[in-house]
Amino acid sequence: MSTSGRQLLLAAVKDHRRVERVLEGFLELGLPGATVIDAKGMGQIVSTEIPIFSSFRALFPGGGEQSYLILSIVREEQIEEAIRLLRDVCGDFTQKGTGIVVTLPVTGFVGPA
Secondary structure, three states: OEOOOEEEEEEEEEOHHHHHHHHHHHHHOOOOOOEEEEEOOHHHHHHHHOHHHHHHHHHOOOOOOOEEEEEEEEEHHHHHHHHHHHHHHHOOOOOOOOEEEEEEEOOOEOOOO
């Protein structure tokens, strides 16, 4: 098991076209391994699946859109490039409903170097 300087990059992204552009950009950056998971944010669930809260839709910008969770193990030296790409494609993530980006240290890793 390797413990060499990697981060787990998690990005919640709206709009499948943005996901496609992020994945194309990852390939250009030399980041070939990512997993994309269909996801539902709290706003989407509360505003569409819990009838009592349907009147709160305005509180959850982007709550009705499909979300995707992109996961990728990224070398420390590539994190800033990956985040810059995500911001270029998705915006700066400071507006509600646009998504989030999180990185976490990876303490163990088994897989292609």
